[in-house]
Amino acid sequence: MAKAKTDGQETVLRFLGGTADDYDLIVAESTGGLDAHWKRWILERMQDPQQVLDLASGTGILSFLVLDRFPEAHLTGVDLQEDYQAVAVERSKRRGLVDRTTWHRSAVEDVELPEAAYDHIITCYLPKYADRPVLAERLGRWCAPGGRLLLHDFAHPTDPKVEKVLHERYVRWLDKMERERPYWVQCFEGLYDFVRESPWTEDLPPLLEAQGFVDLEVTHVHKGCAAFITGRKPL
């Protein structure tokens, strides 16, 4: 029997259902290029990765940046959405990277993965959607001794001036999508409030600490519009 979906899974399917074909373009343009910057932030903090787990790998934007930059690395991607993952799988075939990739079409909360197998666990845009107690427990099991965690997502700025500019940007994008790409409207209608209401930068660190992660840091970037949680498993 299929597992019931969590609220976060239902939300992401509502926001992103039917958007796989132009996701890469929209994420690049709607963040004004910051998406690439945030992914570089992760890449620059990876050290000699061998077994990388990319959670919510989507169409594989981050996954293929890792594979290009680290020729020794094998990458395992997990994503809920079939059409997003189909883009990643097709890309791995086209680029001759099938042997260096493993793809699981599953919710992160349900996927079966080997224990202590990954020296780097990375993600862009999962934490706000995930069932975080379940995610933390699973990260604790999957991360190898000495392994690193690099988690990224949108955050909500605390400065009211920045908040105003960000909100205006969402409204402009919503208006543009209503005219040009109506299948993106649900996303631009709901994402601002969903990010604002998500406590992921506060509730995830103690959950990770309880799973044995150390050196946990929350780093806010771009005036608080995005954040990273980094940490490691002791050897």
Ligand SMILES: C[S@@+](CC[C@H](N)C(=O)[O-])C[C@H]1O[C@@H](n2cnc3c(N)ncnc32)[C@H](O)[C@@H]1O
């Ligand atoms: C905004 S996209 C990001 C994709 C990719 N990480 C990137 O940076 O381009 C969010 C992705 O998270 C996936 N996702 C959200 N919640 C998930 C969950 N609980 N388990 C697996 N995938 C999830 C969605 O299917 C979607 O592909």
